[in-house]
Amino acid sequence: MGRLLTDLQNKPFDAIIIGAGINGAGIARDAAMRGLKVLLLDKGDIGGGTSSWSTRLIHGGLRYLEHGEFGLVRESLRERETLLRIAPHLVRPLPILIPIYKDARRGPWTIRAGMIAYDLLSFNKTLPRHQMLSRAQSLEQAPALNSEGLVGAALYYDAQVEFAERLVLENVLSAAEHGALVATHARVDKVIVEDGAARGVEVVNELSGERQSARARIVINAAGPWVDQVLDQAGPKSARLIGGTKGSHLIVARFPGASSGALYTEAQVDRRPFFIIPWNGRYLIGTTDIRYEGDLDHPQIEEQEIDYLLRETNRLIPRANLTRDRILYTYSGVRPLPFTDDRDERSITRRHFIREHPQLHDLLSIVGGKLTTYRSLSEQAVDLIFKKLGRTAPGCTTDQVPLPGAVTLDFKSFSKEFKAASRLSALTSERLLRIYGTRALEVLKLAANDPSLTDTFNQEADAIAAEVVFSFTYEMAETLSDCLLRRTMVGLNSACGLDTMDAAAGIAQQLLGWTEDRVAQEKADYQCNRPTMRVGV
Numbered sequence: 331m332g333r334l335l336t337d338l339q340n341k342p343f344d345a346i347i348i349g350a351g352i353n354g355a356g357i358a359r360d361a362a363m364r365g366l367k368v369l370l371l372d373k374g375d376i377g378g379g380t381s382s383w384s385t386r387l388i389h390g391g392l393r394y395l396e397h398g399e400f401g402l403v404r405e406s407l408r409e410r411e412t413l414l415r416i417a418p419h420l421v422r423p424l425p426i427l428i429p430i431y432k433d434a435r436r437g438p439w440t441i442r443a444g445m446i447a448y449d450l451l452s453f454n455k456t457l458p459r460h461q462m463l464s465r466a467q468s469l470e471q472a473p474a475l476n477s478e479g480l481v482g483a484a485l486y487y488d489a490q491v492e493f494a495e496r497l498v499l500e501n502v503l504s505a506a507e508h509g510a511l512v513a514t515h516a517r518v519d520k521v522i523v524e525d526g527a528a529r530g531v532e533v534v535n536e537l538s539g540e541r542q543s544a545r546a547r548i549v550i551n552a553a554g555p556w557v558d559q560v561l562d563q564a565g566p567k568s569a570r571l572i573g574g575t576k577g578s579h580l581i582v583a584r585f586p587g588a589s590s591g592a593l594y595t596e597a598q599v600d601r602r603p604f605f606i607i608p609w610n611g612r613y614l615i616g617t618t619d620i621r622y623e624g625d626l627d628h629p630q631i632e633e634q635e636i637d638y639l640l641r642e643t644n645r646l647i648p649r650a651n652l653t654r655d656r657i658l659y660t661y662s663g664v665r666p667l668p669f670t671d672d673r674d675e676r677s678i679t680r681r682h683f684i685r686e687h688p689q690l691h692d693l694l695s696i697v698g699g700k701l702t703t704y705r706s707l708s709e710q711a712v713d714l715i716f717k718k719l720g721r722t723a724p725g726c727t728t729d730q731v732p733l734p735g736a737v738t739l740d741f742k743s744f745s746k747e748f749k750a751a752s753r754l755s756a757l758t759s760e761r762l763l764r765i766y767g768t769r770a771l772e773v774l775k776l777a778a779n780d781p782s783l784t785d786t787f788n789q790e791a792d793a794i795a796a797e798v799v800f801s802f803t804y805e806m807a808e809t810l811s812d813c814l815l816r817r818t819m820v821g822l823n824s825a826c827g828l829d830t831m832d833a834a835a836g837i838a839q840q841l842l843g844w845t846e847d848r849v850a851q852e853k854a855d856y857q858c859n860r861p862t863m864r865v866g867v
Contacts, residue, residue: 338533341511343369343546345715346531348518348560351381352494353682353699354552355501356708356728362508363731364712364724369544370502370510371533373517375812377498380554381701382816383663385579385605385617388413388421388702389488390452392594393603395444400451402681406702407452410489413497413705414456416732418741419767420497423457424490424607425591427472429646431479435601438462441484448486457487474587474649490592492610494701495816496765499805500733501704506806507734515808521549521564521693528564528693537808548715551695555626555664564690571685571697573669576624578631578662579616580639581609583824585656587649588613597642606643610822612658615639622664629662636660658824668697682707684714692718705729735767744768754784758792765819773800783841787833788820798837810835810852811859831856 345361347354350372358370372378390407391399413421430438445460461484468483469475491497506512513533520532522543530545551560555574561567592607607614618635640652668683682699684707694714699707709726716723738744748770749759762770776796777783783796801807801817814821814834821827827834835853838844844852 338369338542338544341367341369341544343367343511343544344719345369345548345550346371346544346546347550347552348372348531349379349552349554349556349696350376350498350502350512350514351379351552351554352377352498352501352701352704353554353696353707354550355498355505356704357550357552357696357711358505358510358512359501359508360705360708360712360726360728361715362505362510363727364716366712366715368505368510369546370505370512371516371518371531372514373536375514375808375816376502376512376806377495377816378812379556380663380666381498382495383577383579383661384494384701385577385607386491386494386609386614386701387424387488387605387607388491390448391700391702392444392448392486392488395447399681400447402703403448404451405706406700407448407455409703409706411452411455412729413491413702414489416729417491417497417500417736417767419735419764420493420500420733421489421491423487425485425487426594426605427468427589427591428484428486428594429468429472429475429480430482430484432481433479434596436596438482445484445486457489460484460486472589472591472593474589474647475593476646476648490607490609491701493765493819493822495819496735497701497733499816500735503734503805504731512806514806514812518560519563521560523565523690526689527691547692548718549693550711550715551693554666557666557695557697559626561687561695564693568687568689570669571695572666574622574626574664574667576620576622576629576662576664577617578620578635578639578660579614580636580660581658581822582613582615582652582656583658584613585647585650585652587647589647593646595642595646597638598645599638599642604639604642606646610819612824615643626664629664631660631662659826666696666698684711733767735769738768741767754794755792758786758794761792762794762797772804773797776800776803780841787837788818788823788827788830790823790825790829791818791820793818793820793830795837795841798834799841802838802842809859810838810856813838814856827856 344366346369347358358368361368388410390403394403449459463483515536517534517536518531522530528549532543534541553560557572594605596603644650683697685695687693713723745763752759773796785795787795797818801813805817807813807817814827820830835849839849
């Protein structure tokens with residue numbers, strides 16, 4: 331935090347945003363692009379909370395149709411198209427197969443009706459329309475499906491954001507390019523209140539212990555599951571806003587019968603939808619949806635969740651025969667859903683809300699939201715900020731201006747030219763493009779005077795040394811965990827980066843001047859800073 335939080339008390343801000351998850355990052359980008367003076371704070375790292383632990387889909391919310399949330403579906407489908415356009419290196423089309431079984435709660439006609447509605451609500455889409463498949467066609471598409479009771483399937487397209495962490499980061503990088511000040515590992519422990527209005531925050535550097543204050547006309551509470559904790563720091567306890575549910579996922583290597591596309595089906599035990607998705611060279615299985623009242627900083631998968639996901643996967647694909655020893659790791663996160671007394675987790679809306687506080691002016695709290703609709707939420711929030719500032723809001727352009735890794739007229743042409751000119755292996759070139767997009771050129775520039783920076787430091791991911799230096803120099807990484815888990819992404823390999831930790835720390839020591847003591851501390855912190863990941867469950 332040191333170099334980022336210098337003399338904050340003498341820097342007047344229009345808006346202070348608490349939380350650098352996808353919503354806070356999106357709001358910071360939009361606000362900065364429209365000329366506001368912005369400070370973005372997070373007690374951890376950029377994208378280090380709920381945004382990191384989703385199912386990593388950019389989707390219209392097919393199942394929201396069952397609850398009549400047609401507006402949310404239309405908004406989500408519109409935003410899906412926007413993200414495919416402004417971040418093609420991070421957001422890509424994903425074919426999804428929905429097997430239909432004769433004893434399922436959702437039969438062929440229900441699925442078909444949902445597919446037609448989905449297509450109608452995405453009338454301006456670039457993705458293919460759905461197809462209804464016969465039993466034979468379904469087994470041709472996914473031969474290892476359980477054939478007992480199978481009557482057909484629906485094939486449709488949504489999109490995947492392989493590394494949601496990078497989507498959050500690029501929004502923050504864009505915000506910084508437009509003048510926003512960003513501070514990570516900066517915990518807000520008090521909201522400054524004067525005359526019944528929020529006027530700033532007091533911040534503690536989690537790495538150094540340094541304390542500072544910052545002032546602004548508007549304070550945005552975008553802390554996700556921690557929204558109520560932030561509100562508690564603003565004065566008397568207010569009505570509860572967040573009633574989160576926990577979602578857990580399994581990560582496994584390719585297994586017998588694994589499909590080349592995603593599978594979306596309902597669990598037999600509770601009829602809840604879940605996914606089996608190709609992801610990062612492995613497979614992601616999830617998610618669960620459980621009421622959660624535990625430690626928000628350390629949600630963990632429960633034994634019953636593991637059993638549930640393994641059992642349902644093996645039921646759908648009998649050849650898989652997945653057991654616990656096949657699990658590479660797991661992760662869990664808490665959805666920042668609106669608080670409700672309704673005990674049916676599936677019925678809780680996934681819409682977002684921007685809450686004003688009648689007893690505390692100029693404080694706005696973001697409740698709910700999801701990866702897909704972060705940009706439209708941000709636009710609404712920034713419009714409201716301008717209204718509260720008494721200023722005319724310039725037009726929002728975040729739906730037109732590409733994210734930093736997509737600044738090119740034609741990303742496919744750029745990718746082809748980059749691969750031809752990079753002199754790297756095909757795998758390494760492809761990796762750099764899918765993580766950094768057009769900024770892959772900037773990564774390679776670091777190696778212009780030091781060829782050793784093109785050396786591979788992680789064989790499984792084909793990651794090169796320049797990426798470590800790049801993450802600390804140009805991507806706001808402050809710790810080894812930031813670098814491995816949310817910049818280079820090698821922390822999400824089969825060994826959770828434990829096979830890479832020594833090499834990455836060695837690069838930082840040699841090229842960034844880390845001392846032996848810092849290397850030892852960073853490595854120790856990395857091993858315990860993966861609270862939601864369990865290797866070899």
